[in-house]
Amino acid sequence: MGDGFGTVSTTAFFIEDGDRFVPTEAAGGYWRPNTLGGRFVGGLLGLGLERAYGASDLVPARLCVDLIKMAPKAPLQVATQIIRQGRRLLLAEAQLIADGDVVARANCLYLRETENPDSPTPQSPSWRVPSPHDLLPQPDRGHWEIRPIPADRREAHDTPRRRLAGEGDAPSSAANPPVLGPLSPFEARQAWVRETRPLVEGQAHTPFTRVALAADFASPMAHSSLGSIDYVNTDFTVYMHRLPATEWLGFDMVRHHALAGVAVGECWLHDEMGPVGTINVAAVAQRQA
Template sequence: MTNLPFFTKDQDAFIPTDAARGPWDPNSLHGRVIIGLLAFAIEQRHGADDFVPARLTVDMFRLPTLAPIEVKTRLVRDGLRIKVVEADFFSGGVAMARASCQLLRKTENPQGNVWSPPNWEVPAPSDIPAPTDPRLGMNGKWTTRPITGAMGTVGPRRLWMSEVRDLVEGAALTPFVRVAVAADFASPFANAGDQGLGFINSDVTLYLYRLPVTEWIGFEVVNHHATSGVAIGECWLHDEQGAIGTSTVAALAQRNPMANPGQRDVMPPKP
């Protein structure tokens, strides 16, 4: 990719570029790059071809600035069939987020048939015109191909998303990092209403039964519920060959809802 990456490297530190800025504060990071960088470090240090990163949970409890980033990882369990990794995200030396990842070894499915939902039947990204509104890609952070509905509309919502820049300079996007960077989009896509985006997610949990094999990630809203200012939102995730997993978020009500949810996807100022 030729677009400016989200991070450059200076020895062990990750240096945010202008592309990593978030929508809430020009001197803060976008949530998607926090999730992506934690996934990047976990995969680089502990991943293996015969393991699937079946679950990644990221807690985002502070708003990082554009200070140099350090990610520390710890191998909690290194078993024959399961690995568990923890990672901490430090901005300017202060802990801002943390992740837990469970990696499962590939093997054969057991005998027998188990019911699964039917695969979605939607146009391929190449058959959908590119949107003319730059806000749908947050002015160049990603690109989309809308399928059905939109944030804030009543009814089903589906779209394709693809990255337009690398996460870390000199490191091509892997399938795991690609879907991890995108996963945060489940928050605005599932939680935006007819009055705008009134919920801000504090975490993301990504479940994968396989990694994507194409550049496009499909999002399909399947759940949103909220009471007393606490919400959950969930999207099924797809690639061009079928379902790959889910992205689920927990969220808090925001005092000043964003009227145009197409302009952001996560990471408000933290309380």
């Protein structure tokens, strides 16, 4: 199928060649020419970890990706190792290597499934927003399909997300171009996201690789003004109590705080069945090269 509204592209982000992953043109980064976007880095690291250690009774409860440097748009390798393995947990690490140089790393904490206590702790409610199938498609942005949740249909938060005077106003002439498209204002920023391309040619997404590939989206969600993105994230950490059961992932932007060019952000992660976990990101002010 083509790249129109609501369709899936057959062009993958990488082609697997022996023990190397060769980027295609679709995997280009935003910040600098001939580099990879952070989400493609996360996707490859997640794929390597899942191939080595994924198991049906292990929940990847935490995935932390460190974006050590901008990964080149060049053949890449993934090396993995176990840090700690016990009866109830497995902690593993992956490194993304370009020409012998480690450009990113990740660690994943797997927890073995068991049973909830007899006296369960009350669970936080799911968000109450429209299904992605009830929202209008947006133009394909090449990497994913985004369906923003309109401000008048969003869920009201118990803690209002206040904004400072002038925050979110029209960007200055020095601002970077936006990457999100027509999302809602900061105080009502929620969206459904769906992958429209395979990560690796000939291989279908798994629930874990969907999250690993999409989690970097939390940075522009949390750190974008209404008309620009002026922070580049240095990491992202995903906490999950379960893997997603649907291809649509819901991002609910909860917090952004910044001072002296250093920012942190948080999004809650959902699928069509309910809550999945949270994503936290750290970022620094950045001008596009």
